[in-house]
Amino acid sequence: MNLDKLMSKHLSRYLDPSKAIPEETLQQLLRFLRSAPTSTNIQPNHFYVLATPEGKERLANNLGDFDNGEKILRASHAIILTTRVDLPESHVEAVFSKERADGRFPDLAQQELRESMNSDFLGFLGLPRMYGDENMNHWMEKQTYMVLGMTLMAAAELGVEAMPLEGFDPVCVDEAFKIRETGYTATVLMLLGYPDPAKVYSNPISRFESDQLFTFR
Secondary structure (H helix, E strand, C coil), rough: CCCCHHCCCCCCEEEECCCCCCCCHHHHHHHHHCCCCCCHHHCCCCEECCCCCCHHHHHHHHCCCCHHHHHHHHHHHEEEEECCCCHHHHHHHHHHHHHHHCCCCCCCCHHHHCCCCCCHHHHHHCCCCCCCCCHHHHHHHHHHHHHHHHHHHHHHHCCCCEEEEEECCCHHHHHCCCCHHHHHEEEEEEECCEHHHHHHCCCCCCCCHHHHHHHCC
């Protein structure tokens, strides 16, 4: 990965609608998205991959008071990253069960110890796990953004432009795709494709100086 190139470029605001991501490349990126780590391996996400014109149009037409529809329609693919609205015991048990089935830990004693530690940590965040628990919701959203950040870097490695997009009303998106009924809510969007060469930003990026951002001890 060319870090110098990444550090000197803007995220693309407009993608080229004539260029589609090859299916093999898309599947590589989705495999990475599935494998991205989350704290305690909690995996609080579900991803809506919009590849058809109909899917992208539904999203573009249900952003609320935000005018980002054109960006979505120009993308090769759009992904709705959703997060659980609560954390029921059934989800935690499903994580533990899958870890056991996959042999994540070398023996049962280590698995049981990790399960106990993770349960204690989740309890620290605020049990009982109830809908509307802001501390738990905020923590799960942070996991979603960690997954997003890592996937943006993976997309760059694959030569794909990935644009994060927060300009939408999650209530409208939830209603359009019936997301809330599944126990999740839309958190952030990610648009995928290739930059439109006619709309590439050439101005330099603007960031604070290092002495304003780093403290060394």
